[in-house]
Amino acid sequence: DGQCVFGFVPYGRHCYYAYDGRKGFSWPEAQHSCQQAHAELASFHSRAEVEFIVSLNRTKYHHLWIGLTRDRNFGWGWTDKTAVGFLNWAAGEPNCVEMYHDGLWNDNNCLERRGFVCRHRQCKVSFLYCPL
Numbered sequence: 001d002g003q004c005v006f007g008f009v010p011y012g013r014h015c016y017y018a019y020d021g022r023k024g025f026s027w028p029e030a031q032h033s034c035q036q037a038h039a040e041l042a043s044f045h046s047r048a049e050v051e052f053i054v055s056l057n058r059t060k061y062h063h064l065w066i067g068l069t070r071d072r073n074f075g076w077g078w079t080d081k082t083a084v085g086f087l088n089w090a091a092g093e094p095n096c097v098e099m100y101h102d103g104l105w106n107d108n109n110c111l112e113r114r115g116f117v118c119r120h121r122q123c124k125v126s127f128l129y130c131p132l
Helices: 027-036 047-056
Strands: 009-011 014-018 064-071 075-078 096-099 105-108 115-121
Touching (some): 009 047, 027 064
Parallel strands (some): 064 115
Antiparallel strands (some): 009 014, 014 115, 064 075, 064 096, 096 105
């Protein structure tokens, strides 16, 4: 019974937005863009979620930044602080993480220009935006 912010698509209990424009963004710029929409770079906890985003990502311009990043003190973590229980690395992979067009993940320099995917919880209709 939840609702998504305009431009976001519902899946499960969350809403997703996959940027599909020509302009690329660094990981910090992508995170800022998501936060401006009261969302975070997306975290993934199942292969089904990844496949859903692959179906949304119609752009051929960029791979997508996701919310998995490496902290020098704590290792890999999601920006939304959820547990890292599901990984989907490309061959030869374990800074910032991009998702290829096929859904596999790759760590890359955070300043590379990419698209991005945002996520927020579905919220009650009475909110103008969904609180994080």
